[in-house]
Amino acid sequence: MxxxxxxxxxxxxxxxxxxxxxxxxxxxxxxxxxxxxxxxxxxxxxxxxxFVEAWHVADLGRAMGVSLTISVCAVAGQLLLALLGGFAFGVLGVTGEKVLFPVLLLGMMISTEAIIVPLYFQFRDVGLVGTLPGILLIHLGMGVPFGVFWLRAAFRALPRSVFEAAELDGAGPLTTLRLLGAPMVRPAIYTLALLSFMWTWNDYFLSLVFLQGDLQPATVALGSFQGRYTTQINLLAAAGLIVAAPVLGLYVLFQRRFIAGMLAGSIKE
Structure with missing residues (x-):
């Protein structure tokens, strides 16, 4: 009862x-x-x-294409580097790990506002302001530290005996990662991919500073649309829903894997 x-x-x-x-x-x-x-x-x-009117007036087709390009490329790069880094720190062991890993985590602790001005001038000097490679480099630099931290925890939750057996069988580090490590932490990889996509897609501040004209993504286009149509609340809401739709759709499709990934590593075997 x-x-x-x-x-x-x-x-x-x-x-x-x-x-x-x-x-x-x-x-x-x-x-x-x-x-x-x-x-x-x-x-x-x-x-x-x-929704149709907001799509055309705000030029969301072009803007969302730019956002999709940036997000997909940034997520792919972050996953690759995070897998390699997380496997190195979590399984292989890195010389000087007690110094290198905290240094890597500094990327998670420094706010964007604290580095935006010097970063802008550095990128301007090398011609990366107003380019997609420039904004991709920034997203990689800001996203990889968290990715390494996330996947390191996932790898450290796995039984060490699995990797020791693979090493005894003659498998190299990359082979072990490809055939054993990555499949075993797949839920954590899905979660990292969704989080990275969400953070990159929703970025406004960096894109506003580093991208201009036709390269502005959906969030910046939405901000410009809001400035021009402040009194048309219904169109602003429609445009906001259109911009938010990709992230919402991905979460609905992969919510089970997302939750599994959030729980992965909470229990160490």
Whole structure:
């Protein structure tokens, strides 16, 4: 009987939390579908054309193409470097690890605002301001430290005997990583990929400073659109939902793997 009461209480609490989380989302969606420029919800008259108008007026097709290019390239580079670094620190052992690893983690501790000015002038001197390679280098530099930290923890949670057996069988480090290490930490890799994509896609500050003109991504295009159409709340909400859709879609598709990856490494075998 006591067990049933706990289940009921848990379900009630979860239901209330779900309503609190979903209510703003529903209101935002109704605002985007409102025929009134003030964004007042109208359940009897949903205007889906707001999304089409916002897409064309804000030039979101071009901007989201730029965002997708930056995000995919940045995530691929971060995953590759994080896998190599995480495997080196977590399994192989690195000479001077007690010094090198804390130095690597400094990349997670220094805020963007503290380095943005010198970074801009350095990139300007070498011609990387206003280019996609320039913004990709910045995302790699800021994302790889966390990726190495994340995958190092995942590798250290695996049984050491697996890698020792592979070494005895004559497998080299890259072969061991490709055939054993990477498949065993796949949930952590999925989670890192989703987090990296989300952070890169949602970036506004770096893109605003380092990219101009046709290379501006969706977040900057949305900011410009907001400045020009401040009074048209329904179009602003529609544009915001369009820009947020890729991240939301990826999370819905891979939510189970994302949660599994968040839990990976919490229990060390």
């Amino acid at each position: 006591k067990r049933s009461g706990e289940v009921v209480v848990n379900q009630v609490v979860l239901g209330v939390m779900a309503v609190l989380v979903l209510a703003p989302v529903v209101v935002f969606l109704l605002t985007a579908l409102s025929p009134d420029i003030s964004g007042r919800p109208a359940l009897t008259q949903l205007t889906w054309g707001n």
